[in-house]
Amino acid sequence: MATRATSLFDAGVIADRWITEYCGAHPRGGDVLCSAKGAAAEAWRTALEEMAGVTGDSLEYARERAQRQADDIGTGFRIAGESEERAWPLSPIPLMIEADEWRAIEAGVIQRAELFETIVGDIYGPGRLVSGGLLPASVVTGSPWFLRPMMALEPPGGHHLHFVAVDLCRGPTGEWRVLGDQLRAPVGAGYALENRLAISRTLGGLQSRLHVERHAPFFAQLREGLAEACHRVEPRIGLLTPGRLNQSYAEQAHLARYLGFLLVEGADLAVIEDKLYVRTIAGLKRIDGIWRRTDPRLLDPLAFDSTSAIGVPGLIDAMAAGNVVIANAPGAGVLEAPALAAFLPALCTRLTGDALKLPNIATWWCGQPREAAQVADELDSMIIASAFGVPTRVLPDCNAVVGADLNAAERAALLADMALRPQDYVGQEVVHLSTMPVVIDDALAARPFALRVFAARNGEGGWTVLPGGFARLGRQGDVRATAMGEGLWSADVVVHGPEPVAPSSLLPAVDSQHLRRNPGTLPSRVADNLFWLGRYLERGEALLGVIRVLLGNSISADTGAALAGPTVERLVRLIVETGAAPAPPSLKRQDLTAFARAAMEGVEEGWYSVRATNRQARGLGRVSRDRLSADMIRLLDAPHPVRGGILDRAGSLQRRYAALAGLSAEHMGRTDAWRFHDLGRRIERAAKVVRNLVAFGIDASTADDLSTLLDLADSQISYRQRYLTGIARVPAIDLVALDPGNPRGLAFQVAAIGEHLAALPVLSDDGLGEPQQMAATRLRAMVSTQAAATLDAATLGAVEAELYILAEAVARRYFLQGSEPLRGAGLTLA
Numbered sequence: 001m002a003t004r005a006t007s008l009f010d011a012g013v014i015a016d017r018w019i020t021e022y023c024g025a026h027p028r029g030g031d032v033l034c035s036a037k038g039a040a041a042e043a044w045r046t047a048l049e050e051m052a053g054v055t056g057d058s059l060e061y062a063r064e065r066a067q068r069q070a071d072d073i074g075t076g077f078r079i080a081g082e083s084e085e086r087a088w089p090l091s092p093i094p095l096m097i098e099a100d101e102w103r104a105i106e107a108g109v110i111q112r113a114e115l116f117e118t119i120v121g122d123i124y125g126p127g128r129l130v131s132g133g134l135l136p137a138s139v140v141t142g143s144p145w146f147l148r149p150m151m152a153l154e155p156p157g158g159h160h161l162h163f164v165a166v167d168l169c170r171g172p173t174g175e176w177r178v179l180g181d182q183l184r185a186p187v188g189a190g191y192a193l194e195n196r197l198a199i200s201r202t203l204g205g206l207q208s209r210l211h212v213e214r215h216a217p218f219f220a221q222l223r224e225g226l227a228e229a230c231h232r233v234e235p236r237i238g239l240l241t242p243g244r245l246n247q248s249y250a251e252q253a254h255l256a257r258y259l260g261f262l263l264v265e266g267a268d269l270a271v272i273e274d275k276l277y278v279r280t281i282a283g284l285k286r287i288d289g290i291w292r293r294t295d296p297r298l299l300d301p302l303a304f305d306s307t308s309a310i311g312v313p314g315l316i317d318a319m320a321a322g323n324v325v326i327a328n329a330p331g332a333g334v335l336e337a338p339a340l341a342a343f344l345p346a347l348c349t350r351l352t353g354d355a356l357k358l359p360n361i362a363t364w365w366c367g368q369p370r371e372a373a374q375v376a377d378e379l380d381s382m383i384i385a386s387a388f389g390v391p392t393r394v395l396p397d398c399n400a401v402v403g404a405d406l407n408a409a410e411r412a413a414l415l416a417d418m419a420l421r422p423q424d425y426v427g428q429e430v431v432h433l434s435t436m437p438v439v440i441d442d443a444l445a446a447r448p449f450a451l452r453v454f455a456a457r458n459g460e461g462g463w464t465v466l467p468g469g470f471a472r473l474g475r476q477g478d479v480r481a482t483a484m485g486e487g488l489w490s491a492d493v494v495v496h497g498p499e500p501v502a503p504s505s506l507l508p509a510v511d512s513q514h515l516r517r518n519p520g521t522l523p524s525r526v527a528d529n530l531f532w533l534g535r536y537l538e539r540g541e542a543l544l545g546v547i548r549v550l551l552g553n554s555i556s557a558d559t560g561a562a563l564a565g566p567t568v569e570r571l572v573r574l575i576v577e578t579g580a581a582p583a584p585p586s587l588k589r590q591d592l593t594a595f596a597r598a599a600m601e602g603v604e605e606g607w608y609s610v611r612a613t614n615r616q617a618r619g620l621g622r623v624s625r626d627r628l629s630a631d632m633i634r635l636l637d638a639p640h641p642v643r644g645g646i647l648d649r650a651g652s653l654q655r656r657y658a659a660l661a662g663l664s665a666e667h668m669g670r671t672d673a674w675r676f677h678d679l680g681r682r683i684e685r686a687a688k689v690v691r692n693l694v695a696f697g698i699d700a701s702t703a704d705d706l707s708t709l710l711d712l713a714d715s716q717i718s719y720r721q722r723y724l725t726g727i728a729r730v731p732a733i734d735l736v737a738l739d740p741g742n743p744r745g746l747a748f749q750v751a752a753i754g755e756h757l758a759a760l761p762v763l764s765d766d767g768l769g770e771p772q773q774m775a776a777t778r779l780r781a782m783v784s785t786q787a788a789a790t791l792d793a794a795t796l797g798a799v800e801a802e803l804y805i806l807a808e809a810v811a812r813r814y815f816l817q818g819s820e821p822l823r824g825a826g827l828t829l830a
Contacts, residue, residue, distance in 0.1 A: 011053035015045050018052075018059070022437055022444040030172025031435045031446055032095065043096045043210055043496050050203040051092060059092075060442040062202075066092035069198035074630045075191065076250040085250060085622070088191065091438045091491040094199055094206075095449065095471045099213070099497030105168070105176055105453065106465045108358030113164050113455045113463045115348055116183065116335050120160045124150050124331055134350060135343055138367055138423055143388045145184060145333030147296060149303045153320050155329045157229030159457060162327035163222065163291070165189075165469075168358065168451045170434040177431065178341075178360045179450060184333035185293045189454045190251035192470040193219070193258065195492040210496035213467035214503075223259050224459035226289050229325045235288030236521065238262040238269075238278065242294045242310055244623040252293055253625030261291065263626045267816055268523045271314030274321040279524045281672060281814045282761040289325040296330035304330070338426045339365045339387040361431050367423035375427030376415060379403035382427040384414060392424045393417045402430060438473050438489055448474040451493060468493035526627060527676045528815040533620040534664075534680025539578075540613035541657040542688040542712075546574055547596045547610070548650050549711050567704040568592070570695050575599050577691075579608045597646055600653075610653065611640050627673050632663050672760060676814075679756045683807050686749035689713060689736060690800045693746070697733050698793045706732045713744045734788035737796075746799070750776075750783045753806070760814070772809035778802060 023034040033044050055062040067090055075088035097105075122129050123146075129135040140146055165186035167179040196215055199206070206212060227235050239256040241249060243265055256263035262278060269287065270277050277284035292299065298308040303316035318324045334340075341363040348356045365387060366372040375382060385400035386392050394410075394417045395401065406414065418425050433448035453469040475488040550571045568587055572595065576583045581602055584595035602609035614636075621628060621636035628636075641652040664681075668674040696709040706727045710716045713736045723731055740747040754776040762770050769777065779802045786795060 011049045012045075014052035014057050015048035017057075018048055018444055019045065022446075026435075026446050030432070031437075032170070033437055035174070036096075039498070040096065040098050043098070043494075046209055047094060047096060047203065047206060047494070050206050050209070053205070054202065058442065059439045059444065062092040063439040066090050066198060066202045069201045070194065072630065072634070073194050073197055074250065074254070074625065074633050075194040075198070077191075078245065078247045078249065080247060083245070088194065088250075089489045090195060090198055091473060091489045092199070092202060093437050093439065093444075094203075094492040094494045095436055095451070097468070097493060097495050099495055099499075102213075102467065102495045105358070106467075108176070108356070109164075109166050109453050109455050109465050110463045111348075111352070111354070111357050112166060112178070112181070113161060115344075115352060116164065116181070116332075117159060117161050118351055119347060120329075120332050120335055123334060124153065124160070129347070134347060135340075136365075136367065139337065139339045139343065139365065140334060142339070142367075142423060143334045143337045144390055145296065145331065145336065145388075147304060147331040147334075149316060150329065150331040153316075156231070156319065156322045156325045159229065159461075160329040160332050162226060162229070162325075162457045163189075164328075164455050166358070166453050166455070168453060169361075169431055170449075170451070172432055172434055174434070176358060178356075178358050179431070180338070181336055182452075183328060183335050184296055185328075186454065187248045187251065187293075188452050188470055189219075189466065190248070190255040190258075191490060192452075192454065192466060192468060192493070194251070194254060195470050195490060196468070199492040199494075206494065207501075210494065211499060211501050213495040213497070213501055215466060215468070218454070218456065218464055218466040219259060221458040221464040222456035225457040225461075225464075226291060226325065226327055228459045228461070229327075229457075230288035231322070232286075232288055236262065236278075236286060237289040237291065238264040238287050240264055240266070240269075240290045240292040240294055242298075244619070246293065248293070249622070250625065257626040262287075262521055262523065263526075264523060265525060266294070266310040266312050268525050269312045269315070271312060271318050274314070274318050274323055276312070276315065276318045276324040278521065279816060280521050281524055281527050281676075282522075283763055285521050287324060289327065291327045296333060299326075299330055337388045338363060338385050338428070339367065339423075342371070342426065362429040364427040365423075366418055366425040366427065369422075371427075372418065372422045375425070376418060378427070379406075379411070379415070381430065383430055384418075385426050385428060387424050387426045392421070400428070433474075436471070436473070436491070438491075447476075447489070449491070467495040522672045522676075524814055524816050526624065526673065528811070529620045529624050530627065530673055530677040531680040531810070531815075533617055533624065534677040534682075535684040536613055536617040536620065537657065537660055538681045538684035538688070540610050540617065541654070541661075542685070543575065543578055543580055543613065544600065544610050544650060544653055544657065545712055545714075546571055547600050548647070548654070549708055550575070550592060551596050551647055551650065567696070567702065567708055570705070571708065574691065574695055579606075581607055581609060593646065600646070600650060601640065614640070614653075629663060629667055631667075632660060635660050635663070675756045675760060679753060679810070682749045682752045682756070683803060683810075685744070686746055686753070687800060687803050689744075689746045689749065690796050690803070693733065693737055693791075694793050694796050697729065697736065698791070698796065701729050703727055709736060713742075715742060715744055718742060730788045733791055737791060738783065738786060738788055747783050750780050754780050757810075770809075770813060772806060772813050775802060775806035775809050779806060 019033065026034055036044050051062050055065060067087065070088050070090040076085035077088055078085050119129065123140055130137045130140060161183065163186055165182035165188060167182070168176050169179050170176055193215055226237055239252055239261045241252045241263060253263055264278055268278050270279060270284065276287040278287050294310060297304045299311050300313060300315040301308040301311045302313045319326055341360045342365040344360055345356055348354065364371040364375050366375055380403050382403050383400045384403060386395050386398050389398060391398055394414050433450065435446035436449050437444040438447045449471045451469055451471050454466040455463045458464045471491040471493050473489040473491060550568065565587060572583060575581060581595055581598035584591040598609065600610045603611060618636045621633055625633060635656055638656065641649040664677055668677065692709055692712045696705040703726065706729060709732060710719050715735055719727065719732065719735055735742055735745065737746045739745050740751055742748055757773050757776045764770060779799065782799055782802060
């Protein structure tokens, strides 16, 4: 247990000790903490004092606390090739930057964004830079991100760029320089926002003590800038994601929810008559703007890569017609090429009359004979990188190499390929980075860092820079930029100053009169995911209930004895029929225990255990991040219980299911999204009740069978309150099948299904019921006209068949069906 600081004085003493020990042990200069003077030094001390005030003298506890806050927010990322997300690694110590220093960075980023807009506009427009000899044609056309179909295409609003990111490094003497630019689909603004949220919860007093500049105004300007470029006054904007397996999907979902954008995939969209639409449960709805995170070459199979399965056919035609804004416009990534950096200083001077305010690291493109010879002669003092950010023969993973680190064979291979294909390489100076403190093994250690800064086009057509961005900290103490890689930790970046910062939020003003009760557009894919999330959760809970009864969690209330053999056989058959596990060799206790364990925790391919069902639910939850609360995501992502006996683990799972059901029932707004989630639950539960009735209530009449039926329907207490004598068949069937007041019974599910379908949107205006509504009406009539004494297996079989007909009708009506136009009758310009 960490020791807590009991006063501001104690926290200050601890902070001073941390600083003294850290700077005393630091082996080299250039550390941002140790070199800070005056107000900058006091800001660092304040940050560490705030941390000590919360966590005492335990740095490890501070790290754990910050990480826990990041995990609670739901921050995550995925490594390419991995199926599971990793927790976002957050350092508890933010990078501190004074406001005056930040203003210089801000001016340099804005200059760079404006310069890039001019260059990309010329590349895809008049081409004067190439024809005038200021930019070699091969630097443009040699990039895989140069997209020829974009030539002479004027983007809606007149701008190619709406959002850019710049990677900066700070040298040991304090100067800032550019490591690289991100223009295709810049990643990280959501992580910067999530870092700020986590650190604000960890170091709550930092905002007021240091007058920290806020993030919300930037995101408001981003939203206004995209809206301003669209034609309509109240445009509908989507964030286009490649899908949940993308490395930054969690960040994309967080940004979409924060900004109020629709999170859409290519399959959600369709182009009709040069206009872009999203497929929704209410028909096709116009989309005016797309903030894309997809590879631009995969955006439109008709314009670019014809094999793309995640693009939208005709999207570029819609853009060319001025009907949809795409941020950033495809083809902007041509400016990311390291080769371009060799020409950028001269281009800036020629086009703006000023030098770069944020200089690049010195770069030589080997496509020019003189520069190629210089790079070869000075190889030991340079970094060699791919000229266009794509694999080369000797750089198959695109990672830059330090010439001095190469052995003789590697050096010879590199020089040979540089002689064969010099245009594929650039030489860059070896840059050394400043360091900052990070917590390692309960102590402060120095690690090099790089800073990613973001700029967005605002509503006036200019640029707004996010105050801070996020820092990436290197894995080792090697301060060379090429050793930085993607980093091991991230850190919040705090811009502080002497003047108070006005509170700001993306929420409307407190005196706003604008009201809205419609939660907005629900894409068909999202409805489908939520529907099946409900079904999988209900399916897993029902299977777990059968397993718990089989294990002896429930015993006969009449005799106090274990369940009889025939009842156990029916329980086993019920589990086998769900495909959860193969049948046990016998009904002996040890075989039943092994069978139950396999049905609950099995991982064998082709079997649908509770664990496998939960895995399906987890995947659906992850693609629905923008619609679910962080608590629901955490419960869905929670690992399968491993402690205790099998009954204890089953109990843990049951409590998790109950928590998820409670969150959906009490915390989800009564929107169409909730209706689809609950509709899936009701259909699945109704089907399970029907099967349980057939197995234990219709052809069987023993006390064990009926008690098991009541257990599986969670209706033991309700039955005992009504009937003081023993369990009788007809009353038990009536309670489980026909009582409309029993929330676990069949009649209740059927009524809820009908209510949901009556409330969901319809396309026809003839006043007649649609197929799914008609199926619900038939289903309700079938159940409500039955009597418990005469209810038989044939009738229940017909009810189950009608449930499947209804589920199919729901899918046909509301969900995506391959590449069909999807309810063109519902076309609307809304």
